Amino acid sequence: xxxxxxxxxxxxFGPDIMQKRDFILGIIKNIxxxxxxxxxxxxxxxxxxxxTGKYGDEGDKLLYKIRSNREITHEVDDDKAQVIRxxxxxxxxxxxxxxGLRYDLTVPFARYVVQHRNEITFPFRRYQIQPVWxxxxxxxxxxxxxxxCDADCIGSxxxxxxxxxxxxxxxxxxxxxLPNAILKINHRKFLEAMVDELKLDFPVTKFTSTLDKLDKIxxxxxxxxxxxxxxxxxxxNQLFQMITNTTITHDSLDQLSTAFNNNVLALTAIDDxxxxxxYTEAIQFVIKIELDLSLARGLDYYTGCIFEAMIPNSGIxxxxxxxxxxxxxxxxxxxxxxxxxxxxxVDRIFEILESxxxxxxxxxxxxSILFCxxxxxxQIYAVKVANQFREKGFxxxxxxxxxKINKQFDFANAKRFKYAIIVGKEEMETNMLSIKNLMTGxxxxxxxxxxxxxxxxEKI
Amino acid sequence: xxxxxxxxxxxxFGPDIMQKRDFILGIIKNIxxxxxxxxxxxxxxxxxxxxTGKYGDEGDKLLYKIRSNREITHEVDDDKAQVIRxxxxxxxxxxxxxxGLRYDLTVPFARYVVQHRNEITFPFRRYQIQPVWxxxxxxxxxxxxxxxCDADCIGSxxxxxxxxxxxxxxxxxxxxxLPNAILKINHRKFLEAMVDELKLDFPVTKFTSTLDKLDKIxxxxxxxxxxxxxxxxxxxNQLFQMITNTTITHDSLDQLSTAFNNNVLALTAIDDxxxxxxYTEAIQFVIKIELDLSLARGLDYYTGCIFEAMIPNSGIxxxxxxxxxxxxxxxxxxxxxxxxxxxxxVDRIFEILESxxxxxxxxxxxxSILFCxxxxxxQIYAVKVANQFREKGFxxxxxxxxxKINKQFDFANAKRFKYAIIVGKEEMETNMLSIKNLMTGxxxxxxxxxxxxxxxxEKI
Numbered sequence: 001x002x003x004x005x006x007x008x009x010x011x012x013f014g015p016d017i018m019q020k021r022d023f024i025l026g027i028i029k030n031i032x033x034x035x036x037x038x039x040x041x042x043x044x045x046x047x048x049x050x051x052t053g054k055y056g057d058e059g060d061k062l063l064y065k066i067r068s069n070r071e072i073t074h075e076v077d078d079d080k081a082q083v084i085r086x087x088x089x090x091x092x093x094x095x096x097x098x099x100g101l102r103y104d105l106t107v108p109f110a111r112y113v114v115q116h117r118n119e120i121t122f123p124f125r126r127y128q129i130q131p132v133w134x135x136x137x138x139x140x141x142x143x144x145x146x147x148x149c150d151a152d153c154i155g156s157x158x159x160x161x162x163x164x165x166x167x168x169x170x171x172x173x174x175x176x177x178l179p180n181a182i183l184k185i186n187h188r189k190f191l192e193a194m195v196d197e198l199k200l201d202f203p204v205t206k207f208t209s210t211l212d213k214l215d216k217i218x219x220x221x222x223x224x225x226x227x228x229x230x231x232x233x234x235x236x237n238q239l240f241q242m243i244t245n246t247t248i249t250h251d252s253l254d255q256l257s258t259a260f261n262n263n264v265l266a267l268t269a270i271d272d273x274x275x276x277x278x279y280t281e282a283i284q285f286v287i288k289i290e291l292d293l294s295l296a297r298g299l300d301y302y303t304g305c306i307f308e309a310m311i312p313n314s315g316i317x318x319x320x321x322x323x324x325x326x327x328x329x330x331x332x333x334x335x336x337x338x339x340x341x342x343x344x345x346v347d348r349i350f351e352i353l354e355s356x357x358x359x360x361x362x363x364x365x366x367x368s369i370l371f372c373x374x375x376x377x378x379q380i381y382a383v384k385v386a387n388q389f390r391e392k393g394f395x396x397x398x399x400x401x402x403x404k405i406n407k408q409f410d411f412a413n414a415k416r417f418k419y420a421i422i423v424g425k426e427e428m429e430t431n432m433l434s435i436k437n438l439m440t441g442x443x444x445x446x447x448x449x450x451x452x453x454x455x456x457x458e459k460i
Numbered sequence: 461x462x463x464x465x466x467x468x469x470x471x472x473f474g475p476d477i478m479q480k481r482d483f484i485l486g487i488i489k490n491i492x493x494x495x496x497x498x499x500x501x502x503x504x505x506x507x508x509x510x511x512t513g514k515y516g517d518e519g520d521k522l523l524y525k526i527r528s529n530r531e532i533t534h535e536v537d538d539d540k541a542q543v544i545r546x547x548x549x550x551x552x553x554x555x556x557x558x559x560g561l562r563y564d565l566t567v568p569f570a571r572y573v574v575q576h577r578n579e580i581t582f583p584f585r586r587y588q589i590q591p592v593w594x595x596x597x598x599x600x601x602x603x604x605x606x607x608x609c610d611a612d613c614i615g616s617x618x619x620x621x622x623x624x625x626x627x628x629x630x631x632x633x634x635x636x637x638l639p640n641a642i643l644k645i646n647h648r649k650f651l652e653a654m655v656d657e658l659k660l661d662f663p664v665t666k667f668t669s670t671l672d673k674l675d676k677i678x679x680x681x682x683x684x685x686x687x688x689x690x691x692x693x694x695x696x697n698q699l700f701q702m703i704t705n706t707t708i709t710h711d712s713l714d715q716l717s718t719a720f721n722n723n724v725l726a727l728t729a730i731d732d733x734x735x736x737x738x739y740t741e742a743i744q745f746v747i748k749i750e751l752d753l754s755l756a757r758g759l760d761y762y763t764g765c766i767f768e769a770m771i772p773n774s775g776i777x778x779x780x781x782x783x784x785x786x787x788x789x790x791x792x793x794x795x796x797x798x799x800x801x802x803x804x805x806v807d808r809i810f811e812i813l814e815s816x817x818x819x820x821x822x823x824x825x826x827x828s829i830l831f832c833x834x835x836x837x838x839q840i841y842a843v844k845v846a847n848q849f850r851e852k853g854f855x856x857x858x859x860x861x862x863x864k865i866n867k868q869f870d871f872a873n874a875k876r877f878k879y880a881i882i883v884g885k886e887e888m889e890t891n892m893l894s895i896k897n898l899m900t901g902x903x904x905x906x907x908x909x910x911x912x913x914x915x916x917x918e919k920i
Contacts, residue, residue, distance in 0.1 A: 004571040006502070280843075402618075
């Protein structure tokens with residue numbers, strides 16, 4: 001008999017983990033809804049033709065491809081099939097795979113928008129929380145099956161969307177108990193302005209992939225790489241006068257205009273940031289929001305604002321990223337539809353809350369009250385009382401088996417019930433309940449009505 | 461450019477459908493929780509070795525098998541691979557697939573229980589709501605990717621679980637607005653008792669697979685098939701004296717004892733049903749609960765009570781099934797763990813509510829209030845007011861673009877907003893809001909404070 005196990009890079013989420021994950025996902029989902037995002041779910045199975053070529057060569061390699069037995073027989077010539085059968089008895093005959101597993105939520109969203117463009121009222125705000133799959137080498141914190149949590153606004157150029165997303169970041173991190181989060185913002189046009197001002201003669205992406213390493217290799221490392229690319233020391237000095245980490249205020253944006261010599265690309269970026277400032281001027285932000293001119297995050301994708309959120313001293317890079325893209329649906333033939341979106345890394349947020357022990361005490365959705373009993377009569381009576389509790393919305397359980405009362409308490413403690421209600425012959429005859437607080441060990445008698453009021457007050 | 465589309469047998473769930481599905485899933489999930497079921501999620505990817513051989517030959521054919529590029533190269537001898545490469549350039553080299561997609565929630569649950577048996581406190585009640593995949597031929601109402609919604613109690617023989625499941629059926633169908641649902645109950649021991657009493661010399665499953673057709677081919681059809689199997693006409697008459705559809709009462713169970721000549725197998729079944737009666741005697745059931753002695757539902761699986769729920773005149777067979785199984789975890793080497801569970805067919809319930817137009821009016825989770833404006837100044841002011849509304853928990857949206865007011869109303873109507881709040885220069889200066897009820901067309905002015913109270917009272 002083989003030992004049961006789940007595949008490498010995948011996880012079972014038992015009750016404790018589920019409750020913690022629901023805590024995170026519930027917060028994010030409710031804030032998305034509050035800001036007018038509507039739910040969408042797309043299938044895990046996508047046509048492989050919709051997925052390939054969308055994530056680069058490396059991405060194509062990481063796509064999980066699927067074949068059902070049914071499909072294979074259609075695709076292979078009989079004579080070729082014969083060659084295979086001889087060489088690989090009892091194995092599949094190769095064919096072109098037609099299906100793959102969802103690799104992210106962005107490409108399926110783009111497919112959905114183009115496919116249903118005549119039914120959708122634009123601008124369209126959707127959120128989507130679903131697992132994705134990548135045939136990656138599993139390692140700590142990197143899984144083959146993990147959940148993405150996306151919100152996108154599509155079909156509008158307004159900066160109000162960026163402003164709302166910034167507010168969402170603020171609310172999400174406050175509610176998660178991570179008010180020290182930092183939201184880094186950049187704008188593609190700043191990066192283009194640097195290339196423009198420095199008159200670099202290589203592509204923006206080559207420049208930004210170097211700049212993106214600033215966190216890892218430091219200023220000197222970046223300068224060395226730029227020198228190797230033929231940038232002069234003077235240009236590097238000029239560059240690092242532009243690259244500032246600063247809070248975003250009208251004053252700091254004025255200074256940036258000067259630092260960029262009023263470069264027209266930089267001014268576009270500054271205009272956009274000013275709009276976000278205007279839309280959010282009444283908000284007292286709790287999280288730290290800073291402009292980080294070295295932030296790039298896969299630049300070929302983003303065309304406007306770029307976002308990245310991180311938790312300081314967590315040992316984990318970013319927990320969310322996003323930005324504006326002006327041609328997401330172009331891959332499916334619908335051009336000039338601008339969008340902006342963000343994605344939260346649920347697993348990373350989980351990791352931080354877990355390692356910093358930041359879970360709220362109230363996250364449990366375990367049943368709170370266990371009814372204990374002594375024989376079938378008292379058990380049947382306990383079921384009746386339990387149903388009165390359920391009618392009031394309490395989550396209760398009657399211990400199912402006929403076992404000694406101590407076994408029942410052991411079960412209650414192992415499952416972290418808060419109270420045990422003990423029903424014996426005496427309780428049945430007097431319409432009373434013996435209520436034991438499992439944390440303090442204190443036990444007291446109350447009538448059924450009093451008990452219901454008591455537990456209601458205790459907010460069980 | 462290829463036309464974007466999703467694979468056959470899969471579906472996109474846009475906002476409207478998502479809200480309806482959430483209505484169904486929310487009801488079922490909350491009732492599961494109320495009865496002490498705890499959440500579990502297992503990965504979509506399972507080792508193929510965990511799945512094959514668990515669903516019969518037909519099931520094995522319907523398993524979706526997965527291969528990543530990475531895995532293939534490890535598995536094929538170089539010389540054999542060469543043969544393939546020559547015959548199938550640019551195609552995969554066949555290898556043994558190691559991963560498959562979840563086919564149901566029962567086998568992964570059994571795997572989880574055995575794998576984690578030392579961490580789990582038994583009895584264990586878990587619910588699980590996740591998609592499953594079957595490489596079936598798509599047809600009306602049959603999908604390749606669909607959601608299962610299971611609740612199981614494992615590690616206890618007590619009939620209290622069956623009683624709770626019957627109560628859950630009652631509550632679920634009441635809350636779904638389907639109080640005319642019928643819950644059919646049978647017991648494997650009744651079926652064994654029939655074979656025993658009639659002294660049939662062929663396996664129980666052969667007998668029950670015939671009996672299971674009663675709905676389709678009628679009494680005469682079943683008798684004909686039994687005659688073909690060598691059963692005498694007299695035995696058939698005797699059989700149909702036992703097979704009754706009746707409500708379950710202590711009286712009807714007494715009559716069954718007689719009909720079955722006090723057969724010891726039948727008496728075991730009757731004892732179990734009496735226990736359920738006792739545990740639920742205080743409940744006034746709204747749905748119809750009847751004993752259906754012809755109900756079998758894949759008998760080799762169930763060992764005790766068998767459940768099936770249906771909605772009369774819906775044109776759809778069963779919407780839920782389940783029962784007791786005494787050796788689910790045996791497939792993974794852990795014997796003698798008894799369990800009982802049920803599974804709701806979300807897609808079928810959806811179909812019935814949709815075709816009978818039974819959705820509640822309040823299912824919408826759309827934002828309810830759209831803020832309309834005339835220029836950037838009034839829009840920025842609208843954002844400020846909108847944030848005051850969000851603080852109170854209202855789901856609101858500020859129209860993102862600078863468009864004519866009629867365009868904004870068109871958007872509000874298309875998205876089925878309930879109210880539009882119009883913010884112009886005058887409203888800004890006077891701290892008032894113009895509130896337009898989009899259903900009645902009525903428009904009135906209120907202060908911001910009055911508006912918040914008004915919408916709170918309207919329960920928007």
